[in-house]
Amino acid sequence: MPPLSFCGILLSWLGCHLNPSFLQPQEDSWPTYQHDLCRSGVTPNPLPENLELSWVHHPSAAPSPSWPAPADRSFWQRLETVKPRVVYDRTFHPVCDRHRVYYGSSSDDQIHALSLDTGQRVWSFATGGPIRFAPHLIQGRLYAVSDDGFLYCLQAEHGTLINRWRLAPEPDMVIGHGRLISAWPPRTGVAVQEERVLATIGLFPSQGTYAMALNSKQGRIGWQKRLDDLSPQGYLLASKQILYVPTGRTQPFALAVEDGEFLGRFGSPGGSYALLEESFLATGPGNTGQLELSSPISRERLASFPANRMVARGNDAYFQSDRTLTALDRERHQKLTAKLERLDQRRRELRAALDNPKLSLEQKAEKEAAWTRLEAAVEVTQKKLESCLLWHQPSTYSDALILAGNRLYAGGSQGVAAFDAESGAQVWQSATPGTVYGLAAAPHHLLVANERGQILAYGNPSQGPASPTNKPEHPSSIRRPPPPIQEHPLWAWLEQNMANQRGWALILDCEDTDILQVMAEHCRLRLIATHSDPKQVDRLRKELAEASLLGVRAQAYLWNPDHQGLPQQAFRLVFSAKLFFNRKQAELPAEILNWVRPFGGFLLQSPTVNAEAWLQRSSVQDAEVQAKLDFASTIQRGKPAGTGAWTHIYADASNRSCSDDQTVGGSLTLQWFGGPGPSQMVDRHLRTFPPLAAEGRLFIPGQERIVAVDAYTGLELWQREFSGFSRTGIPYDSGAYCLSPTALFVAQHRSCLALDLDDGSLRKEFFLPVSQKESESAEWGWVAFQSGRLFGSLQPQGAARRKQSRQEIVDQYSTRRPLVCGNQLFAMDPDSGDLLWQRQFHPFLNSSLSLSENRIFLVACRSAPELESNGRLSLNHLWQTGADLIALDASHGEVLWSRNLPPLPLEHSLFMSFHQDKLFIVGAYDQGRTTRYGAYAFDSQSGRLLWQQHFSNNRSGIGGDHGEQVHHPVLRGDWLLAEPLAFQTATGEQAFPGGRENWSIPSRGGCGTLAASQKALFFRDGNPTYMDLESGAAPAPVNQVSRPGCWINLLPACGLLLIPEASSGCVCSFPLQTSMAFRAESGT
Template sequence: MKDIKRGSWIAVLCWAAWALAGANGSKGRAADWPTHQGNSQRNAVTEERLSLPLSPVWVHQPRYAPEPAWPPPAKQDFWHEESNLAPRVDFDLAYHVAVAGDSLFYGSPAEHAVHCLDAGSGALRWSFFTEGPVRFAPVVRDGKVYFGSDDGNVYCLKAAGGELVWKYRPASDDRRLPGNGHMISLWPVRTGLVIEDQTVYGGAGLFPDHGVYLFALEADTGKEVWKRSIPQPAQGYLAADAGALWVPSGRTGMMAVALRDGKDVGSIDTCGTYLVATQGRVFCESSRYQRHLLIRGALARPDHFVTVQEETAYFQGPREIAARTLAPYVQRTTELARQRSRHKQLSEELKKAGTRDPAKAAALLAQLDTLQKTIVDLEDQVENKSHLWRRKDAPAHSFVLAGDTLFCGRDGRVTAARTGDGAEAWTAKVAGRAYGLAVAQGRLFVSTDEGSIYCFESGQPAPLQTVTAPAPTSPYSHDDLGAAYAAAAETILGQTPDRKGYALVLDCGEGRLAYEIAKRSEFRVVGVEADAAKAARAREALAKAGLLGRVSVHHIPKGKLPYPQYFANLVVSDGAVVSGELPMDWSEILRVLRPYGGVAMFGGPRLTTAAAEETLRAAAVEGGRVLSDRGAWVAVRRGPLAGAGEWTHQYADPANTTCSGDTLVRGRMTPLWFGQPGPRDMIDRHNRTMAPLWKNGRLFVPANERVIALDAYNGTRLWEVDVPGSRRLGVMKDAAHMALADDLLYIAVADACWGLNVATGRREVVLQSPPPEGSGKYQWGYVAVVGDRIFGSIQKSGASLNRQGNMCPILEGDFRQIILSEELFSLDRRTGQTKWRYAGAIPNSAVGLGKGRIYFLEARDGAPAARSLDGRIRIDQLFSGPTFLVALDAESGRKVWEIPLRLPFQHIVYLCYAPATDAVLLSGTFNGKVGAEDHVFYGLRTFRSDTGVLLWEQDIAAGIINGTHGEQWQHPVILDGEVLTKYFECDLRTGNTLPSRAFSPGGGCGTLSGSASAIFLRGGNPHMFDLQSGTGAALNHVSRPGCFVNIIPAGGIISIPESSSGCTCSYPLQASFAYVPTEIAQ
């Protein structure tokens, strides 16, 4: 019998025994489909019957395809040997609809809107625009439409005309940030609402550390009935049944609260956003890999969808469609789960008994044999004796039951099967994957991932009517004022180095300057307007222009802006163009303006040069100047942040300190932005690729044979370039393949090094490594850049690990191989001219630069290193012969000094230069004993950088031997006069150990990164330890960083680009994040 991994099925939890008393929720009128999946239970059942065959009547094609909030997962999890991973957060892959009477409603993330269509023709009736994406289908009840938005509000509209009845904001504060590609609330309403007994239920927030709320509102008035905080994100379509509200959380477990007061009544340790709550049972995803079904922890077939009608359950899976009588099926699978659990328990007891207690072992074996027969019998009952019928079938993306017909949405088609036997009775083609189905008013509605919404009806086929969104048109008159706005936009963009990112338009008015800037750039434009009526008119106009969504207009009273520090590449004022009046609160403008080139520019034809100069003098703003161009302008370009650090090499710098030196990252932190890139194009976390790099406001993320450049302050994807042959894995045993200068990002590829323009990604130069003296194929290994010099190494082709897979047997544990170079060299990075070469057997992980010298370890003739045929070798073998620490002059390659060494290292070796003490540090690990216990020891050897004289040495007992969570390869952080790892701290001047601070919260397999004020590490979630206060805390409780260096404190912020790719553990959000100190953000 094959073992099935824990938690790999749809969960059907029979919770009626402990649920609150209460009737099943209302199912809505049979003729309507008033909410996603038809009713509050989300069971996708309607009594309405459709007469087959159906014919397509119309297709509605919106202006934009859906914009899912979260990127798809990795394609595989190598550690668990699972491929074709299914997305677990998939609520907005299509425009799901609600239908009431002759009206159809859907929300649009791309347009920040809810649209109402004529259900009979697909024609647009009205649109209502919000201040952020609308990701869930509305709920329609008693002539009103209810929905939530990423702008942090719940809305109630009149269904007939879309007029606002009321809106409600669950959070007490209005704080916004770039999230999932839009400027949204820190507390987005990311749940599909539920209405039960004239009460609206919903949830808001993704970051429990900053507040996540569940709430209940009076449906007629929006008055709050109750509100409470919860310790996990609220994300997905809520479901209500038997007096309880079920709350999905994305990639982690869901909880249940009482409808009447919000108190906890249960939870399920499961994951995903698919949820059905009906007849006292809860069906939900619990798979780490695919969408499957579980009953009280029992493993059933890997079904994707379920719908229940009375005592019959219909299941749609990857290979079959089936009908089962629910009660005996639940009973058998529950018993099967119990017996499997008992089998596992007895197996553990047998392991403990072993050969020490033969009699007990024999008895346990007999019990296990009997139990195995019972399990096989139960499996047969579940598999073969629980069906009313079953048929082979293809996978589906949606599944509903209408009368006696089961409709399935599939790739490029929709099908119908009869409930009597499952035989296919009808099929029709659609464009895209059919993720959404609804049956109402005699029609079948199909929503696809391409954005199309189809309507099918019974009757004779007729020509399909295609209803498209109107072509974008200019919403403003072509008059002198329009010409002035156009000229202003040209002037502003002429002074702005960026064309991507975020532009903030103050005093936005009716959106005319925002419109002109958006037309001429790729900025996401955020307009701020204190007059609600003007803001509404601006949204209407920008929607007509096809720009609403990329341009958002926020109604914000005068005063403090709700946006985070540093996010805006450009800040301008519409009001200044019209009136010539300039903003007076420069502190707020500079607070939100991006360092390293962000531009604030105010003026226009009505501003005089004298007034502009007086404003600049009064404001006393650094970097400001007055320009004359079709009027006068005050322009401020923000420079670098004083005290901000950078991260230009794998371990922060060419010296390998793993410390950015950033003095600004300290205290409590708050989210700055989150979203892309996601896990799909990243290297698997256990394969441990190199760290992201950071300089001058740009973040460079190493992806799978690709590099992605982001604006570090708002997450905008600036460019991405495919770099075939660049993948490098197991970086702790090797050297990284990228290094960063002011102008170029250098990437080692085969036997060369590409230089990519940091602003555009354009390949400006290809530097060729010097030809090797020996025969055979070689590649570029080590890479570092200092000034106009680039430093590299030559290694055997294929020496660096580059094939993704389960690499834990290669990287984890003791006595693993490291990568070896055969020559170091230096080139002029401008001309490519070779400046010097040095031949020797040199481990890639033990090369560093500092004080004008390059330092490295070298194994001399007679050592096994000289006989390494593939460029890989165990460290204990490498150091078994003559070994030297060598220093060369970095400019000329002249040998400054060398000293012979005897090193005990067996697992890893690192070299760092410590600027504060002008010393070279060697760090490595080996096995030893403390009393009778085996331990991994960290050996530290420190030398004067000018002479190589040994200053001190120290061996420190640390983790367990042969560990699998980085016990052997922790890279040190060099912070002023100290060396730190998660196991110990030492004084770099004396070698004395210091009182160790509890950096590690446990469970972390990465290594430390540091700033001047803090230490960062993986401990399940990303953690920060503040060195000034001596306290540590998780930056969040919703994500996981990568398994090596992934948390980058630089530029006054913390950047954590996605690096958990392939991880299927239960945590809510898998994306990229950035954080800013709370005291600055506020």
């Protein structure tokens, strides 16, 4: 049996011929993505039989796709590979008319027109952001949307701007995928029906997502609809009456073209691919390469095929999968499926009759015989269904598919190939550099677009030899700035203070690109130039494009006098270009300091301004005048008041899981999104380390790596791989990395590395303080930093969980899991590496290790138990052996006190934290069919038990399958928050945040545990969720588009809510799988 099987599929979608006549473009053009608004990928016009390469267009930069690759696999779903669902911008998809090829660039932010005959550039038009979708060509006009939030209409022949419309409701900008873009980027392209232009904007429903229809002739909005919880992504499709909107990783939906009425959602495996025919809508490819076909009117599911994409014409349908191309006879398939449906109905009737207890033996025998005959008929019909496959051709061309004339053209990692549509025979092929993601049939040319952004044109050999390939312009060919600009003292200051800094510079009042060109040579900052005149902004963009700077390196924007629109706290450097020409006019208003990045960002003020007096007028209290130079006063921002940090896996060395950040609560607005994606991360179910954040940097633990990003912009600062870094099952272990004010300490195998915070370079390596022979059977366990000392623990080799498999997930989500144990503690001088002290113990629980300013606390076995072979110990075994609660002097390692810890009922987890001169132990146990928790408070000076509380978990049942046995507590102010309740730390009495009687955390969806700022709790409840502690209000979502990990990855730190990607391996239906951050709506 061939791998593509259609057995038992009941289809009504075959009743009409495909390739609908509505909304078809001119036959000799390819005016939009996949030819038409149905995205059919079909043209009746054949291409030359013997194609040869005519020309190659090399863009100035390769595509900058919005979303990274998904996880390599999903252990829980037993998927060895996971399909990327959102791939609409992996290449520059071309469109064309009889004379020209048009495409938009996600890297240089321009729309380009090329000669169809030669591939030479005819014109380019610069926009304010990445262009991720192919333009739409109609009646000599080219429509395109940019991530700057605008819809552009250009005259196709010369590239002249006819009109532009800001689709976004406000000019607000955010940082997306490392670029400054609209807070409402259009991510579905446009669908143009004569004068009606259909579009959507926005990715985050919490910020607002919208669909709209624009009358391009009248220049006004016909209708606009807010989309509630929908996140549109992927090329729009349209019939005359219905607009079909993909939503990236989730299910598409439909709106009425006339007024935007919401018509409903479709069943789908998820994905940005879609194809519309008169009788069905096909969507996919899901996680495994699967197309779901639904009725375009009723939205009823019709069929499901193992394929990535398809094209169809007449009675024939062609399916493309990772390994095959397959053709299906649809008319015959229709008759057989109708018969199979009748047989299936008869089978259901017979089954009901056989279940009738009143049947006589004779009647039962008669119906059983009828059942046997019916099963045989079903089997025969199913085999005939399989014969409906016209042909089945092995093929690795799996990433693009069109039909031109009687040939299929398929693209993939091997290049491009042509197949005869009637026989399936491969009749032509050409290897290309990079994977082919886009195809278009131009008059007498096949256009091929690859992942490098190259467009290759294949034509008739009779047209002559291939034209020379174009070469992008280089900045050296552009006019050089005049000497007064090149010799300005700013450049020496820049090289001294910011030469290696990553981030953005904001240059206000920019008249031309001279300053920007020189600045690009002296620093690595990305440049944002602004001006108050729209014509001047257009000129800046054009000049930046000519200097090959537009896009990733530099952008130009219209400057609003009240500065609204620019993201706050985002710029490492802010100054006015007037510093170069008229310093008196270079004075900046005091509120502009809000746009300077905390923790080191600079503002250059006019030297004619009294900088100290000017600072007094600013609402920013963390800035100070660093220096007064001839050309400017340099003002630098520091740590914003009330911001917190997350330096250890549970916030600090005391394990409080509270950052003490006083600014991050429930009222949040998007700051940035993008950056590290799931392919670099550990599978979420395995619960690796939480991220860390301090002083404007976010450190994300990945698969044997750490990725450092700017907390305020999401820009990657550095990443470094470490063999032996990744650990799993952290609820049963401790942290193996932490932050000090000057270094990131990372344990790997038998040593601990001190890394530079700015670039990740190795500053020092610390080794276990044991002999070479002893170290062979040991590994570095716990890592902590406190009061100028580096602390570590030694544990048996293999004690830390490192395996990554489905079985490991099953084991970790079971009951009474053994906890990782160490047997030696030590302290080192972080500068010299000298050993300060070390002390041997009977096995102690890593999850109990907690630090105060001058003491270390731990729970250890009273005698030497027989550990499991991997150096772990169950809590039941601990209580049987006997346990001690111990306090050490952190300076010298001396035991200050040791108290017998009576056997506690805890059997699944044990966490210990220090707060307000008290020790708190929280853990879980079973009572009947309920998971319960015990919370115990001890005096940290003596170990005396002060109070205890016992309470049920907020999730019913036992078994640990959703992490209900390992909820880590939060210590915030005078409260211990142990899910689902809050208690007074002094007395153990129940507390009621916001004065709300019977306050508790409701039962929530998903695993994971709590993190807190002073204002709010943050946790997973399907989506990222917060619970305001000041008002005591019910939980509310931070966003509706992403899914947190299964431990902690919601960090309220640096005045932001940081949510680095931690859903790797999750294949559920949610729109965005990426990192992001939110700031308090009030700004700084």
